[in-house]
Amino acid sequence: MAQFDLISPTLFGLEGVCAQELKRLDAQNVRAENGRVLWDYTPESLVRANLCLRTGERVLLRLGRFSAPDFDALYDGARALPWEDFIPRDGAFPIRCRTVGSRLTSQQRCVANLKAAVGDRLGAAYGLEHMPETGVEYAIRLFIMDDMAELYLDSTGPSLHKRGYRAMSVVAPLRETLAAGMVLLSRYRGKDPLRDPFCGSGTIPIEAAMIAKNRAPGLDRSFSAQKWAWVSSQLWLEEADRAMDLEYDGEYDIEGSDIDPKAVELARDNAVKAGVEDLCRFRVADATKFTPPEPRGRVVTNPPYGERILEKREAEDLYAAFGRAWRAVPEGWSLSLLSSHTEFERTFGRKADKKRKLYNGRLKCDLFQYG
Ligand SMILES: C[S@@+](CC[C@H](N)C(=O)[O-])C[C@H]1O[C@@H](n2cnc3c(N)ncnc32)[C@H](O)[C@@H]1O
Structure with a gap:
């Protein structure tokens, strides 16, 4: 074939x-x-x-x-x-x-x-x-x-972004496939600290933890082709074993934070469901006061976009405040931030070094990359 x-x-x-x-x-x-x-x-x-x-x-x-x-x-x-x-x-x-x-x-x-x-x-x-x-x-x-x-x-059945760890969600969760894509585009491979200061239900830190550990995202779910006569069940077992053999045993510094305590609680629950609770931590914090003590690291994040007019202005104020905090962050940090807001760079206060079009479902966004 x-x-x-x-x-x-x-x-x-x-x-x-x-x-x-x-x-x-x-x-x-x-x-x-x-x-x-x-x-x-x-x-x-x-x-x-x-x-x-x-x-x-x-x-x-x-x-x-x-x-x-x-x-x-x-x-x-x-x-x-x-x-x-x-x-x-x-x-x-x-x-x-x-x-x-x-x-x-x-x-x-x-x-x-x-x-x-x-x-x-x-x-x-x-x-x-x-x-x-x-x-x-x-x-x-x-x-x-x-x-x-x-x-x-x-051969898949329910879409691959349904990893199975996110039973409940916040209002605007990121699709798992997009969160993983953002982390991969930030070139994170598990070495530097990774932070998501607008973490919501924790999708980015959880996907980052799975990437750091090289954990196959499909190990905890089923697929249509598992029942197909011409794809042997032995092959599924062998490939799952192979994937597990390729996992790393390491310690990673991955943290998500959010201003909403309910989101933080949800993110913790989701990390437990994903089996990565020992690899990432979550806390309540205001992103506009983001001040990492480490000299280098990566921020991968997805702040509110402000889809309606009033929210749009709120989003602009939030970007401006986060931009002020970012100016004090050590040079060794990079930022990959997803937003559909057309005025993001202006309100954040700096032109991105790189901009990449990404779609959050049907919503056209940019991944703004700095550093
Ligand atoms: C678009 S959602 C993030 C969704 C997340 N990526 C997920 O997959 O669930 C934006 C988040 O930013 C949080 N937020 C808004 N203002 C904030 C602030 N000043 N500091 C930290 N978090 C804030 C909201 O509570 C919300 O959870």
């Missing part, structure tokens, strides 16, 4: 970081595109990516790519694919579809058409008139962009 590709969709702006991660996981022929990363399929790579990827949203196995300007082309292209190599006789195959800039616009009709094509192919292969779909789920995803259809099997 070496001719197939694996694909991980990413938040816009994280494609390069995700590609780097995959290369470190020994993925072959890694290619970053807009909003996704592709690499060569092997069963090991499918399992490893699910267990270990920090910045990818899911792992899809691409079974086909063909032109689909109309429903006949969609049916014929889909029916030509070897579904019986992947979906067993009783396999269930729910379908999700998204179309962008294409002649086929009705997602409902695309799903019905694809359901018929896959059902007809499997029915012919198994000698059945109707597929019972009573067994394990092999979720199919159809994506049509500019009249090109791509068909995938979703």
